[in-house]
Amino acid sequence: xxxxxxxxxxxxxxxxxxxxxTVTDGLRVIKFNRPAKKxxxxxxxxxxxxxxxxxxxxxxxxxxxxTTGAGDFYSSGNDLSNFTAIKGDIKEIAKESGVLLNRFxxxxxxxxxxxxxxxxGPAIGVSVTVMGLYDAVYASDRATFHTPFSNLGQxxxxxxxxxxxxxxxxxxxxxxxxFNKKLTAQEAERVGLVTEVLPADTFQQxxxxxxxxxxxxxVKSLVYSKALTRDLETKILHEVNDRxxxxxxxxxxxxxxxxxxxxxxxxxxxx
Amino acid sequence: xxxxxxxxxxxxxxxxxxxxxTVTDGLRVIKFNRPAKKxxxxxxxxxxxxxxxxxxxxxxxxxxxxTTGAGDFYSSGNDLSNFTAIKGDIKEIAKESGVLLNRFxxxxxxxxxxxxxxxxGPAIGVSVTVMGLYDAVYASDRATFHTPFSNLGQxxxxxxxxxxxxxxxxxxxxxxxxFNKKLTAQEAERVGLVTEVLPADTFQQxxxxxxxxxxxxxVKSLVYSKALTRDLETKILHEVNDRxxxxxxxxxxxxxxxxxxxxxxxxxxxx
Amino acid sequence: xxxxxxxxxxxxxxxxxxxxxTVTDGLRVIKFNRPAKKxxxxxxxxxxxxxxxxxxxxxxxxxxxxTTGAGDFYSSGNDLSNFTAIKGDIKEIAKESGVLLNRFxxxxxxxxxxxxxxxxGPAIGVSVTVMGLYDAVYASDRATFHTPFSNLGQxxxxxxxxxxxxxxxxxxxxxxxxFNKKLTAQEAERVGLVTEVLPADTFQQxxxxxxxxxxxxxVKSLVYSKALTRDLETKILHEVNDRxxxxxxxxxxxxxxxxxxxxxxxxxxxx
Numbered sequence: 001x002x003x004x005x006x007x008x009x010x011x012x013x014x015x016x017x018x019x020x021x022t023v024t025d026g027l028r029v030i031k032f033n034r035p036a037k038k039x040x041x042x043x044x045x046x047x048x049x050x051x052x053x054x055x056x057x058x059x060x061x062x063x064x065x066x067t068t069g070a071g072d073f074y075s076s077g078n079d080l081s082n083f084t085a086i087k088g089d090i091k092e093i094a095k096e097s098g099v100l101l102n103r104f105x106x107x108x109x110x111x112x113x114x115x116x117x118x119x120x121g122p123a124i125g126v127s128v129t130v131m132g133l134y135d136a137v138y139a140s141d142r143a144t145f146h147t148p149f150s151n152l153g154q155x156x157x158x159x160x161x162x163x164x165x166x167x168x169x170x171x172x173x174x175x176x177x178x179f180n181k182k183l184t185a186q187e188a189e190r191v192g193l194v195t196e197v198l199p200a201d202t203f204q205q206x207x208x209x210x211x212x213x214x215x216x217x218x219v220k221s222l223v224y225s226k227a228l229t230r231d232l233e234t235k236i237l238h239e240v241n242d243r244x245x246x247x248x249x250x251x252x253x254x255x256x257x258x259x260x261x262x263x264x265x266x267x268x269x270x271x
Numbered sequence: 272x273x274x275x276x277x278x279x280x281x282x283x284x285x286x287x288x289x290x291x292x293t294v295t296d297g298l299r300v301i302k303f304n305r306p307a308k309k310x311x312x313x314x315x316x317x318x319x320x321x322x323x324x325x326x327x328x329x330x331x332x333x334x335x336x337x338t339t340g341a342g343d344f345y346s347s348g349n350d351l352s353n354f355t356a357i358k359g360d361i362k363e364i365a366k367e368s369g370v371l372l373n374r375f376x377x378x379x380x381x382x383x384x385x386x387x388x389x390x391x392g393p394a395i396g397v398s399v400t401v402m403g404l405y406d407a408v409y410a411s412d413r414a415t416f417h418t419p420f421s422n423l424g425q426x427x428x429x430x431x432x433x434x435x436x437x438x439x440x441x442x443x444x445x446x447x448x449x450f451n452k453k454l455t456a457q458e459a460e461r462v463g464l465v466t467e468v469l470p471a472d473t474f475q476q477x478x479x480x481x482x483x484x485x486x487x488x489x490v491k492s493l494v495y496s497k498a499l500t501r502d503l504e505t506k507i508l509h510e511v512n513d514r515x516x517x518x519x520x521x522x523x524x525x526x527x528x529x530x531x532x533x534x535x536x537x538x539x540x541x542x
Numbered sequence: 543x544x545x546x547x548x549x550x551x552x553x554x555x556x557x558x559x560x561x562x563x564t565v566t567d568g569l570r571v572i573k574f575n576r577p578a579k580k581x582x583x584x585x586x587x588x589x590x591x592x593x594x595x596x597x598x599x600x601x602x603x604x605x606x607x608x609t610t611g612a613g614d615f616y617s618s619g620n621d622l623s624n625f626t627a628i629k630g631d632i633k634e635i636a637k638e639s640g641v642l643l644n645r646f647x648x649x650x651x652x653x654x655x656x657x658x659x660x661x662x663g664p665a666i667g668v669s670v671t672v673m674g675l676y677d678a679v680y681a682s683d684r685a686t687f688h689t690p691f692s693n694l695g696q697x698x699x700x701x702x703x704x705x706x707x708x709x710x711x712x713x714x715x716x717x718x719x720x721f722n723k724k725l726t727a728q729e730a731e732r733v734g735l736v737t738e739v740l741p742a743d744t745f746q747q748x749x750x751x752x753x754x755x756x757x758x759x760x761v762k763s764l765v766y767s768k769a770l771t772r773d774l775e776t777k778i779l780h781e782v783n784d785r786x787x788x789x790x791x792x793x794x795x796x797x798x799x800x801x802x803x804x805x806x807x808x809x810x811x812x813x
Contacts, residue, residue, distance in 0.1 A: 161770035171737030195442030228432035466713030499703035
């Protein structure tokens with residue numbers, strides 16, 4: 001649960017453990033709220049975000065929806081401890097994780113109202129890849145964008161294999177998705193992944209004020225306009241999501257991935 | 272009818288009321304010509320543009336076709352007085368307006384020769400949204416680009432719900448199509464909507480000289496090359512046009528839109 | 543055949559006449575090697591590139607593949623003397639040239655591993671148009687990009703009629719593909735055709751060092767990730783390739799093209 005700084009925000013305390021979800025005068029804010037772990041997603045986090053998006057979609061009082069991070073990070077993506085916590089058949093677990101991821105990404109594909117990322121700091125992995133499914137991405141100049149898949153023997157998700165080449169061109173997309181390049185906020189803006197970069201000092205106030213204004217627009221015009229820009233691709237995006245998740249289920253059980261993750265934890269344990 | 276500054280320009284006087292259409296040495300110029308009303312489109316204007324595009328397509332002497340505006344504006348888009356002039360059943364009128372708009376946008380989708388916008392000043396609404404169907408857009412540095420749909424309870428047309436996200440990425444497209452952001456010429460160039468910005472002082476001369484040169488190229492190579500870049504999408508674009516017009520027919524009769532337009536005229540009558 | 547500066551490079555001497563193909567520690571370099579003729583492609587060059595791409599695809603020791611040019615040019619594209627060498631029925635020869643070009647472009651569409659252009663100098667025609675099928679394009683600041691099709695009465699190939707509008711937007715694509723505009727490396731970077739521009743002095747060392755590092759990544763993750771970004775479009779790209787080649791077969795026998803090429807050689811013989 002949560003208390004936000006705005007007095008008329010509504011939240012049901014205790015509803016979520018790893019996120020907060022509040023709505024103020026038309027603007028719904030979903031905050032990744034595990035700052036001690038850089039807002040890394042545990043399995044429960046995925047399902048909580050899915051539930052919060054459903055809540056925002058169904059709530060007549062929600063016009064514009066934002067995701068943002070508590071503390072210095074936006075999100076460090078999938079918590080790699082999800083892999084070490086594995087007990088039982090690795091193939092079975094990989095399959096279950098694929099179903100979980102598929103459901104998470106589907107919630108973004110199908111979200112019917114304007115969805116805006118307010119990227120307060122570094123963003124990694126799946127928290128970046130789904131950004132191609134947002135309607136706008138505002139970033140603090142302290143934000144970074146990193147999808148180190150091939151380093152970890154993995155492959156892209158969040159429909160980024162489809163959205164990134166279309167947003168930034170094949171070259172810039174390959175640098176991120178194949179060659180693990182980390183972008184600054186300014187670089188991410190130049191390639192079109194980020195809509196606008198704002199100074200960190202006044203970032204939250206400035207962006208939230210702007211979005212609060214957008215949240216006063218006629219919701220039907222926003223929903224119908226978004227549907228026009230998205231509906232033609234919905235079917236393709238679900239196919240892409242399926243293909244990406246299938247490939248990851250294979251990758252997660254591959255030697256490439258298992259060795260890379262073992263190296264990651266070995267290096268970490270030495271620090 | 273019209274007289275242009277070039278001596279060999281051909282125009283049939285009296286053929287059009289709200290536009291001019293002249294051809295000079297391969298270059299056809301269609302000028303929106305209602306400067307006292309910022310070149311806003313009346314119902315007749317739509318049909319005149321459709322006729323002029325058909326004339327340009329059929330004319331063997333036309334190689335490259337330009338649209339531009341008389342006076343300081345490019346075009347302020349749909350003349351909102353089209354709505355107040357309504358007598359009779361509003362639903363019937365909305366349906367007819369949808370058919371008119373559909374025909375107008377179809378003429379751009381199907382235009383077979385190079386089509387270039389020479390944006391001499393502010394451009395609003397449908398004059399902006401069809402720019403995604405042009406082959407190039409040159410803008411004076413005094414031009415602006417504005418599509419305030421949701422402010423008016425409306426939704427995108429001109430295939431912009433399809434072309435804008437593909438040209439400028441989903442974020443910049445959403446700022447224009449959902450959140451009513453007005454772009455400067457420089458901003459429009461950075462997101463790819465404008466091909467090049469030139470200084471207002473020498474804009475017309477410089478651009479027209481360049482296009483006059485292009486109009487000497489082999490027309491068949493231009494037509495066939497354009498067909499290669501466009502034919503794969505023609506069917507999709509007509510579907511998009513249909514969906515956008517259907518949605519607008521619904522929007523025009525909605526409370527959101529009726530209230531917004533009443534507010535607009537109330538504010539205007541106080542000025 | 544070839545000797546490269548790296549001691550452990552492997553090449554079969556005498557295998558190719560107009561290109562070199564060597565592999566060093568995971569990085570395959572295919573070098574267009576006809577510097578006295580600005581690396582223009584003869585008929586044999588097309589088939590040699592196809593063979594070298596097949597070799598790179600099949601070779602387990604090849605992770606990342608590069609194309610680059612010997613000397614000051616990247617490639618001046620199709621050697622126009624391919625046209626003057628014609629003996630026999632011009633329509634039959636045009637048809638055969640279409641088949642050759644189709645096979646060449648198909649090899650790029652179907653190439654399964656990361657493919658990077660290292661553009662050391664000016665690039666013209668088909669050497670530019672296939673760049674939309676690469677995963678990254680690094681350019682020296684002395685490189686230029688030119689596709690003068692309509693000047694020669696021809697039309698686009700290399701799937702550029704599909705990839706260029708999607709990468710750079712319709713306006714910038716039309717300037718290149720319809721209006722023969724030559725881009726500097728910096729301009730090509732701004733429109734997304736080039737991934738990054740580097741200073742000519744240190745270009746080869748800097749880019750090759752970077753790619754050598756990428757060539758250490760797990761090849762399966764790279765191949766599967768590339769497949770995710772490309773497979774959805776493979777069928778469309780082959781259709782585009784077919785349509786482009788059919789159109790060129792018609793164009794090559796047209797008066798527009800024959801006259802333009804006669805003018806080219808007449809001007810050359812006067813120099």
